Amino acid sequence: MKNQHDFFHGIMTVQVEGKLIEPFLQACTRRGCQITDLKRIDESAVIMSIRLKDWTVLRQIRKKYRCKLTIKSGKGVPFLYKHLLRKVSLLVAFFAAIAVIFLLANTLWSIKVEGLTPELESNVEEKLNSYGVSPGKLTIGMSDPNELQQKLLDDIPDLLWIGVKKQGTSYHLYGVEKTRHDTDMNKKPSNLVASKKGMVVETFIKKGRPMVSVYDVVKKGQVLATGQLVEEENVFVHSDGDVIAETWYKVEQNLPMKQVMRLTDGTVESEYHLQIADIKLPIWGWWRGNEGRFREETFVSDWKLFGIRSPLNIKTTDHYSVDPKAYESSKKELEKLGVATAKRSLQQELDVDAEIKEEKVLHLGEENGKVKLILLYKVHENIAVTKYISQGD
Helix, strand or coil: CCCHHHHHHCEEEEEEECCCHHHHHHHHHHCCCCEEEEEEEECCEEEEEEEHHHHHHHHHHHCCCCCEEEEEEEECHHHHHHHHHHCHHHHHHHHHHHHHHHHHHCECCEEEEECCCHHHHHHHHHHHHHCCCCCCCECCCCCCHHHHHHHHHHHCCCEEEEEEEEECCEEEEEEEECCCCCHHHHCCCEEEEECCCEEEEEEEEEECEECCCCCCEECCCCEEEECECCCCCCCECECEEEEEEEEEEEEEEEEECEEEEEEEEEEEEEEEEEEECCEEEEEECCCCCCCCCEEEEEEECCCEECCEECCEEEEEEEEEEEEEEEEECCHHHHHHHHHHHHHHHHHHHCCCCCEEEEEEEEEEEEECCEEEEEEEEEEEEECEEEEECCCCC
16 A cells, blocks of 8 residues: 555545454455554554545444544645645745746846937937837847847947847946047138137147247237238138147135044944835834934945845944044144145146146235135146137138
8 A cells, every 4th residue: 555556546544443443444354445554552442544545434334333533644645635725825826926026037127328418318218119128018029139239220320339238127228429520610710819818838830820939928819820821811721739828827725723523433333224115114223323423324235136126125324433623733734735735626627738837835824713825826738729710800
């Protein structure tokens, strides 16, 4: 009975109680029942294994021999099937969860386009939508990234190149727009004029007729080179070149003598919240971090499942104990700091090719607890800018 055939038909463990157990078992055997693993528990009780189909025979003759039958356990396919039927809701939920996960993992949730102008980006998104590629649709059956790339390049002439990459449930596109050079602008007649006041220290005119020379002091808007090649003749060209001039910049700095610094001793206390979308539920440490005594640093976890951002996150806020202290700097220290700060600030405003040649402190004094610093910088920079003209100017 312990073979594979009996397992498919079912096996039961039964306890028999009564005074006529031996005659009862003999009667069962005569009726074709197979009894195995027979064990006596006491004088009036035994436990044994039978086939499921023999259970009906045992029930039919038990009253004749006044025996009590108790099912202890059952195994085999019939019992497994019955057990699964009882868990049908669990099975339905399990398969439904698998189906939902499959759908979520194969749904396109977002499309991100980078490197293009808003107009061209909108054009790319419209084309993708016409290809059936849009958020909320299943990725099953969609064109692969290489095919999408070729379609976009064929359908949008303004694209020089575009890369299409599938990352989880998102499509990331990075495009390069074709550069259109307007060569006509480089042929239009023009002059070179001064963008600011300065003293010319070097000229290099590629096209056009120079109008100034070294050591000339020019003012803003003055013509440095003209596109009229011959005076009093109606022949104009596009002027091109550089005019390096010495210019001057006046920079003022006001620095406080006393500075307050907020220092931390390394002591930190953490606060935790469970964040569900915009709802925050305190978990631990919400009573910490008094205002004015602590510096806060906040970190929110970024949990993802199959590339989808989870609405459930943990928000951690660290409170660092701080101690404000006042420090007073000397006049000499502030002068050094002001000079360095002013130079960096001026360099950010100048062109890359501009060069600071000299700096001079015009004024250094104390006013209302602050150090007032006035600096003068001498700079060599290109002051030539193009100004288009019409024939007849």
